[in-house]
Amino acid sequence: MPDSFDVVVHPARELRGTLRAQPSKNYTTRYLLAAALTAGEVRVVGVATSEDAGAMLRCLEAWGAGVELIGDDAVIRGFGAKPHAGVTLNPGNAGAVARFLMGVSVLTTGTRFVTDYPDSLGKRPQGDLLEALSRLGAQVSSEDGRFPIALSGPVRGGPLEVSAEKSSQYASALMFLAPLLPAGLDLHLTGDIKSHAPLRQTLDTLSAFGIRATASSDLARISIPGAQTYQASRIMVPGDYPGSAAILAAAAILPGEVRLSNLRENDLQGEREAVNVLREMGADIVRTGDSLTVRGGQPLRAVTRDSDGFTDAVQALTAAAAFAEGQTTWENVYTLRLKECDRISDTRRELEKLGFTASETNDSLSIVGAASVAGGVTADGHGDHRMIMLLTLIGLRATSPVRITGAHHIRKSYPMFFRHLEELGASFEYVAATRD
Numbered sequence: 169m170p171d172s173f174d175v176v177v178h179p180a181r182e183l184r185g186t187l188r189a190q191p192s193k194n195y196t197t198r199y200l201l202a203a204a205l206t207a208g209e210v211r212v213v214g215v216a217t218s219e220d221a222g223a224m225l226r227c228l229e230a231w232g233a234g235v236e237l238i239g240d241d242a243v244i245r246g247f248g249a250k251p252h253a254g255v256t257l258n259p260g261n262a263g264a265v266a267r268f269l270m271g272v273s274v275l276t277t278g279t280r281f282v283t284d285y286p287d288s289l290g291k292r293p294q295g296d297l298l299e300a301l302s303r304l305g306a307q308v309s310s311e312d313g314r315f316p317i318a319l320s321g322p323v324r325g326g327p328l329e330v331s332a333e334k335s336s337q338y339a340s341a342l343m344f345l346a347p348l349l350p351a352g353l354d355l356h357l358t359g360d361i362k363s364h365a366p367l368r369q370t371l372d373t374l375s376a377f378g379i380r381a382t383a384s385s386d387l388a389r390i391s392i393p394g395a396q397t398y399q400a401s402r403i404m405v406p407g408d409y410p411g412s413a414a415i416l417a418a419a420a421i422l423p424g425e426v427r428l429s430n431l432r433e434n435d436l437q438g439e440r441e442a443v444n445v446l447r448e449m450g451a452d453i454v455r456t457g458d459s460l461t462v463r464g465g466q467p468l469r470a471v472t473r474d475s476d477g478f479t480d481a482v483q484a485l486t487a488a489a490a491f492a493e494g495q496t497t498w499e500n501v502y503t504l505r506l507k508e509c510d511r512i513s514d515t516r517r518e519l520e521k522l523g524f525t526a527s528e529t530n531d532s533l534s535i536v537g538a539a540s541v542a543g544g545v546t547a548d549g550h551g552d553h554r555m556i557m558l559l560t561l562i563g564l565r566a567t568s569p570v571r572i573t574g575a576h577h578i579r580k581s582y583p584m585f586f587r588h589l590e591e592l593g594a595s596f597e598y599v600a601a602t603r604d
């Protein structure tokens with residue numbers, strides 16, 4: 169595959185075969201960071217190979233961590249509470265990576281953050297996290313709450329409010345920082361807390377690294393004592409539900425049979441709910457242990473769901489909704505506007521371009537399903553991996569091929585996406601990119 173490419177998606181008659189789900193994006197970023205915050209050596213088993221994982225590894229190395237890739241594992245030699253000062257970090261287009269590192273950066277007496285994605289990560293809001301760090305006593309400079317950003321500690325910790333209305337990643341960032349501060353953090357998450365699931369994944373990660381923390385059931389209060397040490401020797405990354413949601417949705421909208429392994433049932437990833445949403449739509453999905461088998465091509469019906477619990481699967485599920493009978497609405501998804509693109513307005517526009525009836529409100533996205541779609545158009549991937557997944561799935565069910573611009577951005581979270589679909593029988597052409 170060329171470095172940058174558009175993809176031409178050919179209609180598929182069926183999808184058939186067995187795949188192993190790729191390693192989780194959200195657990196890879198968390199485990200790599202926590203490993204670097206130990207004062208020892210941690211083997212993170214089966215790490216993601218996505219650009220976001222690469223961005224985390226690059227930044228941790230620049231801060232002084234030892235990074236050795238052995239087969240599918242990363243062996244990290246940590247810097248404990250002492251990342252190097254005076255380093256410039258470039259987290260690429262990785263929101264969670266950027267925010268987690270910003271939180272931890274106040275352990276240093278100066279870290280700069282730049283991004284080579286000024287039109288994507290560069291536009292995403294960081295102000296709520298920067299304000300919280302500033303109230304904690306950190307020196308902060310930014311371009312109106314956006315990149316480039318400079319942060320400097322030291323800080324002591326104590327009680328701290330942080331808004332969790334636009335992203336859970338701000339609170340997660342402070343949770344990674346807290347145990348290494350002399351006074352820890354008593355966090356009060358303010359506003360209508362969004363994305364509870366990733367917050368629980370952060371608590372889960374802290375616990376796996378021996379960190380004590382207590383949280384109220386609604387997660388509004390999270391208390392993490394200071395002067396603790398991160399500790400672990402070996403930790404295994406589970407399978408990825410957000411990316412797998414796209415494979416499950418693809419398998420549901422086409423005839424055939426697809427089995428996807430490495431998806432544990434009791435997992436904290438909110439996008440696990442995609443399985444239930446697809447079932448509610450009428451998909452035939454059977455679980456056996458860590459494997460899910462989809463018998464595709466069943467008639468699907470529309471649903472209306474509060475989708476804040478599984479935002480990273482909304483694009484994939486929109487592909488299923490596109491072929492379901494009736495109007496599907498994803499409610500309570502304002503935060504989708506603050507991702508790699510505006511996943512409400514930009515998605516609505518691409519769906520309309522493809523011939524669907526779609527609509528939006530400030531915090532919801534609706535689509536009316538169709539029995540068939542003509543294709544034969546070029547759709548804009550918006551530099552967004554999850555938009556590319558959605559458009560690909562629609563292309564597989566279209567009558568004529570669909571071209572997706574800038575399809576290489578799939579590598580942000582799911583570098584093997586097209587290969588995996590090819591293994592199931594799909595056919596793609598990779599052509600010179602018409603956008604960055």
Ligand SMILES: O=C(O)C1=C[C@@H](OP(=O)(O)O)[C@@H](O)[C@H](O)C1
Binds near residue numbers: 334363366479480
């Ligand atoms: O903590 C994390 O790893 C993530 C949290 C979520 O973001 P928000 O909390 O900004 O919705 C999610 O969409 C993102 O892909 C990863």
Ligand SMILES: C=C(OP(=O)(O)O)C(=O)O
Binds near residue numbers: 193480581
């Ligand atoms: C929004 C996403 O990631 P991030 O916020 O980490 O950039 C995503 O994976 O869909």
